[in-house]
Amino acid sequence: MRAAQRNGEDVAGLTATRLTALLTAFRPGDDMLGVSELSRRTGVPKSSVHRLVGHLVAQGLLDRENGAVRLGLKLFEIGQLATQQRGLVDAARPYLADLREATRNTVHLAVLEGTEVVYLDIVRGPDAPNLPSRIGGRFPAHATAVGKAILAFSPDSVLEKVIATGLPRIGPRTITAPGLLRRSLAKVRADGLAHDREESRVGVVCVASPLLDGDGRPRAGISISGWSNRVRPGRVAPAVRTTALTLSRTLS
Incomplete structure (x- = not known):
């Protein structure tokens, strides 16, 4: 395996891990969470949280409101499958x-x-x-x-x-x-x-x-x-x- 391919797989794996961490950071009773709280709960840098949250919002997995986010209905739809x-x-x-x-x-x-x-x-x-x-x-x-x-x-x-x-x-x-x-x-x-x-x-x-x-x-x-x-x-x-x-x- 070439180094470039291996490095690409490492980056993809890290991104997937961070996306999962963000989605599972929500706990019972949580409605909206801000970037700072998501960073604190997951250990992911705030700059990375901000970028990844943007991707999740674009895909309907998170909903954004007043600078914070909540779990999106797309997750409920996936669960029903x-x-x-x-x-x-x-x-x-x-x-x-x-x-x-x-x-x-x-x-x-x-x-x-x-x-x-x-x-x-x-x-x-x-x-x-x-x-x-x-x-x-x-x-x-x-x-x-x-x-x-x-x-x-x-x-x-x-x-x-x-x-x-x-x-x-x-x-x-x-x-x-x-x-x-x-x-x-x-x-x-x-x-x-x-x-x-x-x-x-x-x-x-x-x-x-x-x-x-x-x-x-x-x-x-x-x-x-x-x-x-x-x-x-x-x-x-x-x-x-x-x-x-x-x-x-x-x-x-």
Whole structure:
């Protein structure tokens, strides 16, 4: 590879990284952000932020108003093109609603992407805590019940990647030891159920089960979350497992 070609690829890669950083700098509750704040959040120089923002505005990915920018509707349109996940959400919604009604707690539908779970749908329950999870949000897989439900049925290479990336402590009881995580996942495979006992947040417990395809591979996972002093995992676990099995058959 010639030096000029290699340098061109390096510049393109840097630009793509910076564009991604700018678009993902927006957080829940953000409306408009200025160039200075985007530079602070991303570490990209203000001059570069100004130039890249101009390109994103021209493509409809950002909207400009009074010297600041917000995420553009083009991003929403692109998101709606994720038809495979949209079909999964549409098929799962009635089951999630029934599970919420049966338990009065928050129900999550999530998939694994890399070492994190991404929440595709959330049906909040009236008796559940105000959780930080949001549709489109991410959370480390090893620290969630739904993440462990998916990891337990994933190829070994997926789990090894999670372990190699690190197992940071998120809640007071997060599993941070690789050996302990492996033993926990072995039990999940045997039971078809995963638990989060204050591993993601103080006072919160979760029960999850995977959605498996016809070959036994995990397509997604569902979970319920509630206060540890109100939810009895042994009582709600059968409902979670039954819902996951029924939905898995429907999707297959």
